Amino acid sequence: MISFNRRTKIFVCKEPTDMRASYDTLFAKAKGILNQDPLSGHLFLFINSRRNSIKCLFYDGTGLVILAKRMEQGVFSRINPRHQGELTLTAAEFALFFEGANFEKRFIDSPAELKKSFYSNSQLQSASM
Numbered sequence: 001m002i003s004f005n006r007r008t009k010i011f012v013c014k015e016p017t018d019m020r021a022s023y024d025t026l027f028a029k030a031k032g033i034l035n036q037d038p039l040s041g042h043l044f045l046f047i048n049s050r051r052n053s054i055k056c057l058f059y060d061g062t063g064l065v066i067l068a069k070r071m072e073q074g075v076f077s078r079i080n081p082r083h084q085g086e087l088t089l090t091a092a093e094f095a096l097f098f099e100g101a102n103f104e105k106r107f108i109d110s111p112a113e114l115k116k117s118f119y120s121n122s123q124l125q126s127a128s129m
Contacts, residue, residue, distance in 0.1 A: 004091035018050035077103035
């Protein structure tokens with residue numbers, strides 16, 4: 001069972017992946033292309049060129065796990081390969097993506113993440129009033 005928490009990141013590989021790839025190939029892509037530690041506990045998402053299959057690599061503390069899905073109808077949402085920097089999803093976004101939701105406007109419509117200091121400052125101001 002894969003469980004996510006707020007700190008779990010889902011790293012998306014922007015280049016198409018051959019779905020014949022297994023543990024070693026996906027491990028090498030996570031390390032080489034995504035520049036991340038595959039044993040970190042984060043999830044690594046790989047999509048084929050036709051966007052009808054995905055594979056996810058995940059380390060659960062005892063070994064590597066591959067989660068795979070092939071869409072019987074339709075395709076997974078397009079991932080913008082020109083997006084600058086690393087491409088990450090939250091657990092909620094991954095759940096929607098996994099179900100086949102449209103993510104084409106994700107990087108335009110998604111609100112920015114609030115930083116901890118924002119809450120600390122506003123709590124201090126309201127407490128002093």
